[in-house]
Amino acid sequence: MTYELKEYPDRELMMMDLADRIASELRGTLAHEDRASLAVPGGTTPGPIFDTLSALHLDWDRVDVMLTDERWVPMGSDRSNTRLLRDRLFRDQAAAAHLIPLYGETATPEDSLDRLSAGVEAALPLSVVLLGMGADMHTASLFPGADRLEEGLSPKAPAVLPMRADGAPEPRMTLTARVLNGAMSKHLVITGAAKREALEKASKTKDVMAAPVKSVLKGMVVHWAE
Numbered sequence: 541m542t543y544e545l546k547e548y549p550d551r552e553l554m555m556m557d558l559a560d561r562i563a564s565e566l567r568g569t570l571a572h573e574d575r576a577s578l579a580v581p582g583g584t585t586p587g588p589i590f591d592t593l594s595a596l597h598l599d600w601d602r603v604d605v606m607l608t609d610e611r612w613v614p615m616g617s618d619r620s621n622t623r624l625l626r627d628r629l630f631r632d633q634a635a636a637a638h639l640i641p642l643y644g645e646t647a648t649p650e651d652s653l654d655r656l657s658a659g660v661e662a663a664l665p666l667s668v669v670l671l672g673m674g675a676d677m678h679t680a681s682l683f684p685g686a687d688r689l690e691e692g693l694s695p696k697a698p699a700v701l702p703m704r705a706d707g708a709p710e711p712r713m714t715l716t717a718r719v720l721n722g723a724m725s726k727h728l729v730i731t732g733a734a735k736r737e738a739l740e741k742a743s744k745t746k747d748v749m750a751a752p753v754k755s756v757l758k759g760m761v762v763h764w765a766e
């Protein structure tokens with residue numbers, strides 16, 4: 541699988557370098573387009589990238605930011621990825637960016653699907669996507685064994701899909717592989733030996749349903765630090 545692996549001596553350097561690179565790619569898009577769009581993951585890894593990125597100078601008021609996937613929990617919850625964005629990215633310079641929501645205050649993701657999809661569709665194609673990955677080889681909320689995984693990996697998929705999986709404690713809303721692969725620039729950030737092994741395993745398998753991250757690896761820059 542044709543991805544580029546960039547190894548860093550430590551996590552701190554990786555997070556700073558990656559934030560700089562994302563900012564410079566957004567500036568590049570804004571040099572010839574009215575708006576740029578950025579999709580970012582939630583979870584525990586990207587916080588330090590957001591801290592650096594939020595302080596970097598670019599025309600943030602022309603940038604649409606969305607999550608690659610959201611957990612269907614209230615925005616006050618510690619598990620809310622939207623909350624993570626508000627706390628760590630939408631600050632300082634980046635406070636001027638425009639959030640494209642992937643969460644709505646309805647009981648189920650299905651109840652908000654039409655409204656949220658319309659917002660995402662309007663901001664496509666993505667200029668830059670940053671993805672995370674689990675040691676189970678999921679990326680965004682494309683989990684092995686998820687109820688709508690086949691649809692989520694289809695080249696004809698809608699932009700956004702609700703997703704439920706044993707590996708996810710709550711329902712999810714996720715961008716599909718088609719939208720992630722449509723990004724002009726794709727980055728995956730992982731740390732530690734287990735995820736590095738999982739990535740190598742995913743790149744070698746033929747079974748994309750068991751290793752959903754494989755569906756987005758072509759043309760990906762993978763950033764790794766121990």
Ligand SMILES: O=C(O)[C@H](O)[C@@H](O)[C@H](O)[C@H](O)COP(=O)(O)O
Nearest residue numbers: 581582583584585672673674680
């Ligand atoms: O909401 C989420 O959980 C994500 O967006 C998810 O796809 C995440 O990127 C991976 O699970 C890695 O998570 P960690 O960074 O916490 O290991």
